[in-house]
Amino acid sequence: METQISSLISAREVAFQKPQLYTDIFHNLLPFIYNQNTTLQTLVIDFLKESFVDEKLDKELQLQLADELLQPLSYLISSKSHLELPRAPSPANFVKIIQLTNHIYPIIFKKCLSSPQMQDLESKWDQLQSLRDNLIQKFGTAYPLLPLNPESDASRSTRSNITLVMFITNVLSILSIAPPKDPRAARARKLKNTPEDLSIVSIPSDHKFLNMTRLEVEGRQILDVLFDALNDSRIINSPLFCVITNRLLTLFKKRPGLVSVKLFDFMIAYESMNKEDPLFESNQLKMRLIRRFNDRILKVMIGYCLNKSFVKDTKLLKRFQNKFTYYQGMFEDQRKRGLLKPDSHEIKREEKRAEFKKKKITGNESLEEQLQNNPSESPLFYYNSSPITPDLSYSSLYSLISPNNKLASFNMSELPQNILIDMIAYSLQNTTTRKLVKGLEIISDRFQNVMKFQQNYTISQDQDIQIANVPDSVKREDDKDLQDDYNPDLVYELPLPNYMTFKDQKKQLLKIISQFMELAQLDYKQPILSDVSNDDSLNGVALSSWKENTWLVFLTRLATRGLCDAQHTNEDGTVENLNDLVRDAIFTYFTADIRGRIDVVIDWLNEEWICEVARNRKEDNEVPDTPVYNAWGSKVLDNIIPFMENSDRKIFLRLLSELPSLNEQMVEKIKSICLDPIRYKFGFVSLQFLIMFRPPLKDIAINLFRRLYQETDLDDLKAECLSYLKKYCPGEYT
Amino acid sequence: MSELLSFCTVCASNQNRSMEAHKLLKDAGYKVRSYGTGSAVRLPGPSIDKPNVFQFGTPYSTMREQLMKQDVRLHQANGVLKMIDRNEKIKEAPQRWPYIGQEPQTTEGLDFDIVFTCEERCFDAVVEDFMNRSYNDTSSQINRKLIHVINVEIRDDYDNALIGGQGILDLAQQLEKKMEEANEFNQKPDQKDSTSIQKNYDLFEDSIPDILAAWQKDHPNLPLLYSVCYN
Numbered sequence: 001m002e003t004q005i006s007s008l009i010s011a012r013e014v015a016f017q018k019p020q021l022y023t024d025i026f027h028n029l030l031p032f033i034y035n036q037n038t039t040l041q042t043l044v045i046d047f048l049k050e051s052f053v054d055e056k057l058d059k060e061l062q063l064q065l066a067d068e069l070l071q072p073l074s075y076l077i078s079s080k081s082h083l084e085l086p087r088a089p090s091p092a093n094f095v096k097i098i099q100l101t102n103h104i105y106p107i108i109f110k111k112c113l114s115s116p117q118m119q120d121l122e123s124k125w126d127q128l129q130s131l132r133d134n135l136i137q138k139f140g141t142a143y144p145l146l147p148l149n150p151e152s153d154a155s156r157s158t159r160s161n162i163t164l165v166m167f168i169t170n171v172l173s174i175l176s177i178a179p180p181k182d183p184r185a186a187r188a189r190k191l192k193n194t195p196e197d198l199s200i201v202s203i204p205s206d207h208k209f210l211n212m213t214r215l216e217v218e219g220r221q222i223l224d225v226l227f228d229a230l231n232d233s234r235i236i237n238s239p240l241f242c243v244i245t246n247r248l249l250t251l252f253k254k255r256p257g258l259v260s261v262k263l264f265d266f267m268i269a270y271e272s273m274n275k276e277d278p279l280f281e282s283n284q285l286k287m288r289l290i291r292r293f294n295d296r297i298l299k300v301m302i303g304y305c306l307n308k309s310f311v312k313d314t315k316l317l318k319r320f321q322n323k324f325t326y327y328q329g330m331f332e333d334q335r336k337r338g339l340l341k342p343d344s345h346e347i348k349r350e351e352k353r354a355e356f357k358k359k360k361i362t363g364n365e366s367l368e369e370q371l372q373n374n375p376s377e378s379p380l381f382y383y384n385s386s387p388i389t390p391d392l393s394y395s396s397l398y399s400l401i402s403p404n405n406k407l408a409s410f411n412m413s414e415l416p417q418n419i420l421i422d423m424i425a426y427s428l429q430n431t432t433t434r435k436l437v438k439g440l441e442i443i444s445d446r447f448q449n450v451m452k453f454q455q456n457y458t459i460s461q462d463q464d465i466q467i468a469n470v471p472d473s474v475k476r477e478d479d480k481d482l483q484d485d486y487n488p489d490l491v492y493e494l495p496l497p498n499y500m501t502f503k504d505q506k507k508q509l510l511k512i513i514s515q516f517m518e519l520a521q522l523d524y525k526q527p528i529l530s531d532v533s534n535d536d537s538l539n540g541v542a543l544s545s546w547k548e549n550t551w552l553v554f555l556t557r558l559a560t561r562g563l564c565d566a567q568h569t570n571e572d573g574t575v576e577n578l579n580d581l582v583r584d585a586i587f588t589y590f591t592a593d594i595r596g597r598i599d600v601v602i603d604w605l606n607e608e609w610i611c612e613v614a615r616n617r618k619e620d621n622e623v624p625d626t627p628v629y630n631a632w633g634s635k636v637l638d639n640i641i642p643f644m645e646n647s648d649r650k651i652f653l654r655l656l657s658e659l660p661s662l663n664e665q666m667v668e669k670i671k672s673i674c675l676d677p678i679r680y681k682f683g684f685v686s687l688q689f690l691i692m693f694r695p696p697l698k699d700i701a702i703n704l705f706r707r708l709y710q711e712t713d714l715d716d717l718k719a720e721c722l723s724y725l726k727k728y729c730p731g732e733y734t
Numbered sequence: 735m736s737e738l739l740s741f742c743t744v745c746a747s748n749q750n751r752s753m754e755a756h757k758l759l760k761d762a763g764y765k766v767r768s769y770g771t772g773s774a775v776r777l778p779g780p781s782i783d784k785p786n787v788f789q790f791g792t793p794y795s796t797m798r799e800q801l802m803k804q805d806v807r808l809h810q811a812n813g814v815l816k817m818i819d820r821n822e823k824i825k826e827a828p829q830r831w832p833y834i835g836q837e838p839q840t841t842e843g844l845d846f847d848i849v850f851t852c853e854e855r856c857f858d859a860v861v862e863d864f865m866n867r868s869y870n871d872t873s874s875q876i877n878r879k880l881i882h883v884i885n886v887e888i889r890d891d892y893d894n895a896l897i898g899g900q901g902i903l904d905l906a907q908q909l910e911k912k913m914e915e916a917n918e919f920n921q922k923p924d925q926k927d928s929t930s931i932q933k934n935y936d937l938f939e940d941s942i943p944d945i946l947a948a949w950q951k952d953h954p955n956l957p958l959l960y961s962v963c964y965n
Contacts, residue, residue, distance in 0.1 A: 053876070053877055091937055145937075156940050157940065158939035159937060159938075162962070170874045237943060238962070239939055246864075246963070247868075249868070250868050250875070283947055289943065289946060290943060292959070293960045296857075296959050297961050300861045303858070331854070334957070335887075338957075339957045339958070
């Protein structure tokens with residue numbers, strides 16, 4: 001490699017010392033552009049720059065060789081990233097590529113004008129246009145650096161963007177109509193050695209492939225690229241603002257008809273304080289300074305235009321003068337206020353932001369409003385939205401934050417698993433579906449890019465991962481045996497899980513139940529995960545946060561839905577249901593504290609009833625039978641009634657009130673309370689409650705009163721029954 | 735001597751603020767020049783309406799001789815003689831900014847990277863001059879050197895010149911440090927760096943707004959202006 005480099009350096013020196021050898025050396029060196037070694041590539045690019053841009057090469061030879069640069073230059077900028085071959089050039093080389101293209105553009109244009117019949121010239125012109133468009137597309141991006149997001153990228157790769165602005169304005173001076181030159185000044189121009197003013201005006205109407213009108217339209221479209229950057233709703237970075245405005249002023253001299261109206265309109269209309277800050281930019285002072293710098297540049301420019309009397313129209317002149325005076329006042333205000341204090345516009349912007357944040361916290365804002373008011377809710381969610389990874393690590397693949405963020409260098413894998421799970425769950429809770437999908441799309445794009453360009457990766461001699469087979473290098477497998485066994489054509493299939501017997505299933509289910517029961521014993525002072533009430537389908541689930549009784553939701557859902565088909569018929573013909581294990585567990589939990597856990601049993605039995613009704617619903621919409629609910633409801637009543645005291649009246653009435661369904665057998669169970677000499681009043685109140693508040697049970701309850709009246713021998717009980725019967729069956733009992 | 739960045743300091747008379755900054759930058763090992771953008775060098779005279787006016791290019795020694803003929807006590811008390819002593823050790827005479835169209839006072843070109851102006855009207859004059867150069871240049875200009883013009887507003891008295899000069903030195907050091915990083919990065923065009931280039935490296939020009947904002951935060955009484963010009 002070193003020999004090659006030293007040979008290239010010597011060849012370059014000889015080329016400039018002996019011009020007669022230049023063409024041969026040029027043809028020998030040019031293929032090194034296609035070499036993947038960047039040192040060799042850079043040497044050749046430097047050689048070309050010296051020859052053409054620095055004008056070390058004779059003009060005749062430049063004219064002869066210029067079109068041979070088209071293909072190599074197009075090749076150098078054909079890649080979007082280092083993952084592809086060729087790799088994206090270094091920032092310094094990219095600037096040289098622009099300079100070279102800028103230099104050969106007028107040369108080839110001139111060649112097309114003078115020798116249109118030359119073979120392949122039309123295709124060379126097309127190639128040049130394509131190279132031009134490719135470069136212009138890169139304006140306003142971070143190229144050749146990896147993209148992060150469009151807003152931040154606008155202020156990256158500044159040097160490349162500045163050079164692109166110069167290239168664009170030079171192209172524009174060719175793709176526009178040059179004003180007629182004063183023939184009297186021709187001699188002076190010649191004496192001054194003024195460069196020839198090339199323009200589409202020189203294109204003859206019968207030219208084989210150059211069309212003046214079409215090129216003029218292209219020129220106007222290219223001009224819009226610059227004005228779009230200046231008129232963007234976001235504030236443009238000062239270095240770029242300076243160069244664009246300066247270059248437009250220069251273009252104004254050469255092509256007043258092309259830019260004067262747009263440029264003057266822009267100068268009058270530009271208001272830095274109406275421009276928004278770029279997303280993700282939190283340094284207020286920096287943004288304040290950028291506004292100040294841009295305003296000052298415009299002030300100097302307006303002053304320059306006034307001094308040079310560029311503005312002839314009196315109305316426009318007045319507006320220019322007003323704007324100049326306005327800037328003077330503005331800078332005076334800034335001086336008095338001090339730069340660290342925000343101005344009134346900035347305060348208003350801050351208030352708007354604060355109001356939005358408040359709305360967001362209180363949730364009084366629709367999704368549309370959020371999107372409108374908060375740019376971070378726009379499709380641009382992430383600072384690092386690049387579809388290309390800078391390297392082949394997992395962190396690069398998944399990172400969506402700024403590379404300068406300290407979190408980017410934090411090793412998450414060091415955190416305990418339970419904390420990681422909580423963090424992930426919390427993040428998922430607090431994100432919108434749109435945002436989550438966008439993030440996953442970016443990661444998917446990155447992964448696809450890595451896979452797409454995997455053939456570019458090889459392992460270098462020093463084992464640094466540069467170009468490597470992606471799956472191996474991503475996984476960083478060091479085991480040589482594993483690498484030997486690796487067969488990319490083999491499709492790996494997961495082995496089938498072992499069959500579980502019903503006994504095994506029961507065993508596993510009991511383990512699961514016991515884990516939930518452990519959770520039930522925990523003391524929750526506050527929700528572990530906050531409840532987020534977004535208009536978001538992610539939150540349209542039964543559990544949006546982990547609360548005290550969340551375990552019960554899991555278990556009841558498991559019993560009523562998850563395991564509803566898990567049946568097993570034993571050898572003796574009996575049927576066992578796995579979900580009965582869950583019901584038993586809930587029931588046992590309830591019986592341990594029937595007074596304190598009445599909520600549990602109500603929630604569970606409601607869930608049982610609604611699932612059974614939904615599952616067994618008939619076509620005529622009649623409420624179907626609910627045997628499972630009835631069985632467990634009866635069991636609950638059987639177990640609760642013997643322990644109910646007079647003081648438990650409220651609890652029992654609540655149970656009767658909130659159970660979704662009561663049948664005759666269930667109501668019959670209250671009879672035992674009515675027959676109890678100590679608790680009989682409590683029993684009667686319960687029946688009265690059913691008569692009054694559950695009308696479908698009214699007849700059942702009255703019948704029970706009747707039977708009690710007829711069957712009992714106790715006078716007190718009889719009298720009590722009679723009083724209720726007189727009240728609810730006045731015609732029958734008097 | 736640092737070779738990475740070369741500086742130029744500019745004030746109205748190339749006497750006090752630009753010369754103090756010139757001295758500090760030179761002592762720190764930087765390549766530096768200084769100019770004045772005014773029409774002449776104005777120094778305090780016997781009364782406020784009778785300043786001492788010299789043409790740019792008048793040697794500092796000649797100025798001292800003339801001032802000594804006036805009131806030595808006054809010029810010692812107002813610090814002018816002290817200032818001239820300092821300036822004499824740096825260069826022979828104050829120089830006018832080489833405006834386009836005017837006869838240059840030196841053969842030196844505008845080959846510096848950073849221009850520090852010390853007053854807003856000096857900044858405007860320098861930026862307008864570069865604008866004028868660009869306007870009158872009919873070449874493609876794509877190979878032109880970028881020059882960053884930064885104004886550090888300093889009041890024109892001896893004490894403030896010291897404070898402002900120190901601020902300019904701080905800023906120059908920060909810019910130099912960033913340039914060092916950028917150069918280190920650019921001088922390794924090998925295979926390995928081709929990957930690191932793609933990492934989100936802050937190039938020199940990309941970092942300037944951040945450097946200026948950080949500096950401004952530390953120097954709230956020295957308001958900044960900034961522009962990119964090319965020569």
